[in-house]
Amino acid sequence: MPEYVELVSSCKLAQHWFNSVKGNSNLLLKDIHIDASKAEQESSKAHVLAKAGLPYPLAADSKVKRGPRFAQEPVYPPVNVPIVDAAFRLTGVTFNPRNVLLQFHSSSSDVSIAGEWWMQVQMLTHTVVQVYDSSQWRGSISKVNKKDRGFKIGMALDFGDYVMAFLTIDNLFRTFYSRTRETLPAPLLDIYFDFVPALNMIIDWAEDRADSDRSGLASDIIRKAAGIFVGIGVYTISEVMHRAGLLPLLTERELFDDPSRFARFVESFYCHAARAHTDVWSLVKPFLRGKFFISVRNKDRLAYTKWLAVHGKENVLVPKRLQAQYQDLMLWFSSARNEAVPRQRNPESGFFDLVEPTFLQVALKKDHNLGDLIFGKDTWVAQGGKLWVDNPLVAYFNRRSIAVARPNYLHPSVTSYQPFFLPINSLRKSWLETTLYYTSDKPFWCVVPNLPSNTYPAGFSSTTSKGKGKGKKTAKEPPQVTPAPREEKKKQLFDYIVNYSIDYAVGPLDYCGIAHVRHNRIILCRNDPQVSEYICDRLEQGIRRRQHLQPGKQKTANPKAFKRKRAEDELDENRNGDNEDDSASGKMKRRRISVDKRLVLGSLLQDQELGKRHRSAVKSDQEIDGCTVADAELTCEMIATDN
Known part of the structure; x- marks a missing residue:
């Protein structure tokens, strides 16, 4: 699914459009368009546009459903009249984690339809919002076959003057309808707007799991608990854990049984969410070249690298004092490797996390902060921090008889930092090289290199029994992560993906539905009929150049449209070759040649x-x-x- 920043970006774009046009447009919903699935397209009852691979309007008796395979929902609202007769007028756009909420008011003469309606659009996998005016929709997007345009129309809400489109790569999204917001099926809590309820939800989740094994990697567990840690996915987990100073090998038990680590993770998640809500629009707005849709040159996609802290980066800029912590941690690694006896990664052995208070400053400045759990009550008060009297996380650890007075896993220098929070210009004075790991086949970026093999996490034994038979019990081995070879890491760098592949990286500027810019012309989709054939060809050439720039096996993720197009081109060339008159080939056809060809x-x-x-x-x-x-x-x- 789109991760937190991308979800915020799509919602803010929809809100920007709504607030800009609501005074000049009645915003009555006139049609709902979708692209047909393969099975729907091949059906004998398919709409004529669907058979042609074009988006088609849903009828009142539509039974089309979208969503995960075993949990699909109807796309058409639960009314038995044409959508025009339902008289749905858009009255609001609201953000909700994993969803865009659309509020409508029906002025239908049918009392069973009239009144307030809510549509919850759950954005799954690779989905983005773009808004087109009527000429852009009717002249470009709706005229291009879904196989040729580079993306699918998951759902397009036609308001006459404008069309709000949910664009996907795989038609995977889901819609819910309700008469009130409170009765929507998934009103998930947001850590930015609902910090205290969201924290209590996380505490309840942790408490329910407290008596279980919890020996798996914390990063994997967090990503899988999508209903709790909403918006944390493959790349956000690296960003949040880096800001919190947490390592990739941490088990669930190590993270959520330690007050300082638990608190740091929650505050880091809040900082990530807060930055998305306050800053992402300044990132996206310069690329709204068409007012209400994003369009980028290939180099523009790199703008998101400045937003990222660690994901997809070769090196990470850090404060000098964090670099000093890193050097001390490397000494601990070196000492551990030289010991014959395996060393446990716990406070007693001198192990610590790389913690920079400034990375959590936004969260620590709010009234309901967790600073006393992170740094210790005395240190936090001495640094001028506010205390949260009824802190539910303190109560949770008290119930479990886990001491909260003295924080673990902090470098000794952290509690005496002056100033405690650094100015912005001091945050980029040094640098650390990143390491790419794989956990459950998912990438995880971190500034800490592979931990010594003769160290093991807290809660595990230094030896494992391999005996079998009655009375024998095999101890569970600690989880492992695999550091990627340098060549593999190179291919996963953000700029490599953008410049040397046809894959998508991450961020709100890098989706299949994002419009292109070539020669200062906006191309709404590939094979855009409102753009000259020359400009479209230049776009395709750029895509093919990135596809084949590096030697080796062709990427398996190559879109089917490329394969089909290449096969058609080769077929045309063969036909042209067969039709040539050899007797008329005495004079060579004039054609332009490149500088390299001229030289040869x-x-x-x-x-x-x-x-x-x-x-x-x-x-x-x-x-x-x-x-x-x-x-x-x-x-x-x-x-x-x-x-």
Whole structure:
């Protein structure tokens, strides 16, 4: 699913459009358009537009459902009249984690329909919101076959003057309808707007699991608990744990049984959410070249790297004092490797996390903060921090008889930092190299290199019994993460994905439905009919260049449209070759050639004129010294590859 920042971005775009046009447009819903699935398209009852691979309007008797395989919901609202007759007028757009909530008011003469309605659009997997005006929708998006445009129309709400489209790569989204917001099926709590209720929800979740094994990696457990840690996915988990100073090998027990670590994680999650709500619009707004939809050049996609702290980065800029902590941690690693006896990663052995208070400053400045759990009550008060009297997290640890007075896993220097919070210009004075790990086949970026193999987490034994038989019990081994080789890490870097592949990276600027910019022209989708064929060809050439720039096996993620297009081009070339009249090929067709081709051909001609080589007879295919134009082109391609 889209992660927290992307969800906020889509909702803010929808709110920006709504607030801009609500005074000039009645925003009555006139149609709901969708792209048909493969099975729906092949049905004998399919709409004529669906059979052509184009978005089509849903009828009042539509039974189309979307969503996960075993939990699909109808796309059409539960009314038995055409959508125009239902007279739904859009009256509000609201953010909710994993969802965009749309509020409508019906002025239908049917009393069973009239009144307030809510639509909850659950954005799953790869979904983004774009808003088009009527000419853009009717002249471009709705005219291009779904296989050729580069994305699918999950659902498009047609308001006449404007169309709000939920664009997907796989048609995976879900809609719910209700007469009130309170009765929507998934009113998830948001940690930014509902911090105290969200914290209590996390505490309840942790308490329910307190008596279970909890020996799995914390990062995996958090990602899977999507209803609790809403918006934390594959890349956000790296960002949140880096800000909190938490390592990839931490088990669930190590994280949620330690007051300081638990509190740091929660405050880090809050900081991530707060930044999304306060700053993401300033990132996205410059790319609203069409007022209400995002369009980017390929280089614009790199803008999100400045937002990221650690994901997809070669190096990370950090304060000098965090660099000093890192050096001390490397000494601990070195000492542990030299010991014959395995060392436990606990406070007694001197192990600590890399904690920078400034990374959590936004969260620690709010009234309901967890500063006393993170740094200790005395230190927090001495630093001028506010105390939360009825802190539910303190009560949770008291119930479990876990001491909260003295924080664990902090470097000794942290509690005496002056100033406690650094100015912005001091946060980028040094740097650390990142390491890419894989946990459950998912990437995890971190500034800490692979931990010594002879260390083990708290709660595990240094040895495991491998005996079998009656009375024998095999101890569970600690979880492992796999550091990626340097070459693999290189291919997962953000700028590598953008510049040297056809894959999508992360962030609100990198979705299949984002419009393109070439030669200062906006291309709403691939094969946009409102853009010249030349501009569309330039876009395709850029995509193919990134696809084939690196040698090796073709990426399996290559879109089917590319494969089909390439096959069609090759077929056309073969047909053209078969239809050529050999008798008329005495004169070569004039065509433009690149600088490299000119150099190769020019060199061959010069050698001929100087008599350095024996000149053979000029054949019908314009062979020069045994080298045809095709051979010269192949030589140019080899030169380009070598360069």
